[in-house]
Amino acid sequence: xxxxxxxxxxxxxxxxxxxxxxxxxxxxxxxxxxxxxxxxxxxxxxxxxxxxxxxxxxxxxxxxxxxxxxxxxxxxxxxxxxxxxxxxxxxxxxxxxxxxxxxxxxxxxxxxxxxxxxxxxxxxxxxxxxxxxxxxxxxxxxxxxxxxxxxxxxxxxxxxxxxxxxxxxxxxxxxxxxxxxxxxxxxxxxxxxxxxxxxxxxxxxxxxxxxxxxxxxxxxxxxxxxxxxxxxxxxxxxxxxxxxxxxxxxxxxxxxxxxxxxxxxxxxxxxxxxxxxxxxxxxxxxxxxxxxxxxx
Amino acid sequence: xxxxxxxxxxxxxxxxxxxxxxxxxxxxxxxxxxxxxxxxxxxxxxxxxxxxxxxxxxxxxxxxxxxxxxxxxxxxxxxxxxxxxxxxxxxxxxxxxxxxxxxxxxxxxxxxxxxxxxxxxxxxxxxxxxxxxxxxxxxxxxxxxxxxxxxxxxxxxxxxxxxxxxxxxxxxxxxxxxxxxxxxxxxxxxxxxxxxxxxxxxxxxxxxxxxxxxxxxxxxxxxxxxxxxxxxxxxxxxxxxxxxxxxxxxxxxxxxxxxxxxxxxxxxxxxxxxxxxxxxxxxxxxxxxxxxxxxxxxxxxxxxxxxxxxxxxxxxxxxxxxxxxxxxxxxxxxxxxxxx
Numbered sequence: 344x345x346x347x348x349x350x351x352x353x354x355x356x357x358x359x360x361x362x363x364x365x366x367x368x369x370x371x372x373x374x375x376x377x378x379x380x381x382x383x384x385x386x387x388x389x390x391x392x393x394x395x396x397x398x399x400x401x402x403x404x405x406x407x408x409x410x411x412x413x414x415x416x417x418x419x420x421x422x423x424x425x426x427x428x429x430x431x432x433x434x435x436x437x438x439x440x441x442x443x444x445x446x447x448x449x450x451x452x453x454x455x456x457x458x459x460x461x462x463x464x465x466x467x468x469x470x471x472x473x474x475x476x477x478x479x480x481x482x483x484x485x486x487x488x489x490x491x492x493x494x495x496x497x498x499x500x501x502x503x504x505x506x507x508x509x510x511x512x513x514x515x516x517x518x519x520x521x522x523x524x525x526x527x528x529x530x531x532x533x534x535x536x537x538x539x540x541x542x543x544x545x546x547x548x549x550x551x552x553x554x555x556x557x558x559x560x561x562x563x564x565x566x567x568x569x570x571x572x573x574x575x576x577x578x579x580x581x582x583x584x585x586x587x588x589x590x591x592x593x594x595x596x597x598x599x600x601x602x603x604x605x606x607x608x609x610x611x612x613x614x615x616x617x618x619x620x621x622x623x624x625x626x627x628x629x630x631x632x633x634x635x636x637x638x639x
Numbered sequence: 640x641x642x643x644x645x646x647x648x649x650x651x652x653x654x655x656x657x658x659x660x661x662x663x664x665x666x667x668x669x670x671x672x673x674x675x676x677x678x679x680x681x682x683x684x685x686x687x688x689x690x691x692x693x694x695x696x697x698x699x700x701x702x703x704x705x706x707x708x709x710x711x712x713x714x715x716x717x718x719x720x721x722x723x724x725x726x727x728x729x730x731x732x733x734x735x736x737x738x739x740x741x742x743x744x745x746x747x748x749x750x751x752x753x754x755x756x757x758x759x760x761x762x763x764x765x766x767x768x769x770x771x772x773x774x775x776x777x778x779x780x781x782x783x784x785x786x787x788x789x790x791x792x793x794x795x796x797x798x799x800x801x802x803x804x805x806x807x808x809x810x811x812x813x814x815x816x817x818x819x820x821x822x823x824x825x826x827x828x829x830x831x832x833x834x835x836x837x838x839x840x841x842x843x844x845x846x847x848x849x850x851x852x853x854x855x856x857x858x859x860x861x862x863x864x865x866x867x868x869x870x871x872x873x874x875x876x877x878x879x880x881x882x883x884x885x886x887x888x889x890x891x892x893x894x895x896x897x898x899x900x901x902x903x904x905x906x907x908x909x910x911x912x913x914x915x916x917x918x919x920x921x922x923x924x925x926x927x928x929x930x931x932x933x934x935x936x937x938x939x940x941x942x943x944x945x946x947x948x949x950x951x952x953x954x955x956x957x958x959x960x961x962x963x964x965x966x967x968x969x970x971x972x973x974x975x976x977x978x979x
Binding site for chain 1: 673675677736737741742743744745747748749751752755756759760763877880883887920921922923926927928929930932933934936937940941944
């Protein structure tokens with residue numbers, strides 16, 4: 344039982360990181376209709392921007408903010424410089440996908456070329472204080488990771504429901520032509536979503552690296568499996584689906600890791616993904632998948 | 640030619656032959672049928688592991704320094720054939736996983752995850768295929784009984800590779816020029832229309848998956864029996880991406896084009912960087928090679944999306960059919976000429 348509760352604690356941490364990443368990934372797809380496989384490379388990039396700033400003596404929480412902002416801008420830049428011109432030329436969706444993978448491979452290997460394959464950890468982070476409550480054992484920075492995720496999820500919820508930009512975002516995701524006809528500047532909304540998802544991607548990258556003891560250039564890439572699993576489980580393009588999917592995938596993989604070989608925990612995420620695809624490919628919340636004609 | 644130069648040349652020829660078979664398999668899936676199979680390298684790797692397991696003998700051999708399941712010693716063509724079968728079966732499973740008419744890019748993303756997952760599983764299960772260390776000391780066919788010098792044997796293997804390349808070429812050409820091949824191209828260009836005029840789209844796609852998978856498996860088997868070793872590091876997901884680069888650069892759907900693409904991307908880029916002066920930190924040039932390939936794909940998709948040797952526009956003579964006049968035939972020829 345205590346092992347179960349303990350793993351539940353890890354599950355909450357993993358689910359927190361995953362919820363941030365999956366929310367950004369799914370929002371980006373829901374509005375821009377681009378499946379961006381460079382996403383996990385941008386997470387790694389953000390993590391290393393924060394690392395570089397951290398070695399320069401900047402406080403880790405400031406690093407988080409700066410890396411998040413930087414990734415948001417880079418993400419918008421990627422869309423403006425690479426994806427938008429290709430889309431304007433009428434590139435088909437699979438070509439955009441290959442281009443996104445090209446960007447991802449190029450960025451990962453640029454990082455590899457200049458940083459190398461070795462493992463790092465944030466120098467300015469102490470892992471001293473550990474808190475116990477209700478059988479859970481969490482370190483202070485794990486608690487902060489969970490807190491950041493909760494704040495970001497609530498913030499995203501408020502943004503989507505209570506602001507005019509959020510309403511425009513949801514309208515564009517639902518039906519971009521109708522949204523346009525109603526006077527929503529959908530190109531502007533698309534740009535905003537690249538900024539927003541870039542910010543979530545950046546935050547997820549830094550938080551991911553905070554939550555694992557040692558990270559390398561490869562760490563972000565490994566995280567693509569649970570991100571896709573969470574997004575597909577929740578119904579691709581559905582923000583709340585992604586949050587729920589992240590919670591399920593995060594908890595399921597960490598809790599099962601307590602009972603099977605821990606190195607197999609990605610297998611659980613993957614098995615869930617395969618099951619969802621075979622049984623209910625539209626995901627738990629099917630609407631967006633149908634809207635986008637992902638499944639016919 | 641000195642034996643060192645000969646050895647270098649034979650190596651390149653064998654690698655090129657292996658890449659040709661693989662790239663023709665991928666071209667059948669991606670170029671002809673429009674399937675974006677980002678797990679392609681897994682199929683090649685499955686073939687390589689199959690051939691290795693079927694030639695290495697029991698796991699306890701060679702002092703038991705590597706651990707794997709199965710493990711027998713079969714005579715030459717059997718491991719190769721088995722590798723083709725395993726590639727085909729695995730590929731069919733991928734087709735079933737994405738069979739629900741998933742949008743092409745969505746299915747491709749799932750296949751990329753499959754590729755990442757396969758690497759993770761093989762790396763973590765040390766008793767399955769010897770984990771990250773991979774399998775080594777895979778025997779080469781007939782080498783022990785042929786009594787040839789190293790270079791002599793290498794030339795023999797070049798010949799074997801060439802024969803398999805010709806078989807692969809015959810297979811892809813036969814399929815591509817058959818009615819099924821036309822169904823493949825039709826389902827690539829417009830799936831709804833192809834289905835609407837009564838073409839069996841799912842059969843065309845399944846054939847592309849299976850035949851492409853078999854070719855990938857054979858290419859892996861051919862490679863592993865030559866280099867003698869196979870490990871997860873050899874088939875990380877970016878390797879699929881290199882084959883996609885070859886197909887895109889060469890010309891999607893064109894057998895000759897993708898062969899040229901393979902020569903440029905799989906062989907030339909790797910061999911040229913070998914002669915560059917080493918600079919920067921260790922692994923710098925290797926990493927930059929990937930950056931170059933990524934940029935190459937983007938450049939080609941932007942500047943020359945149909946590749947160096949574009950797929951030739953096929954014309955079917957409507958005039959020969961009773962009831963269709965010359966005008967109709969000219970009209971269709973004009974339409975072909977206008978096509979981008």
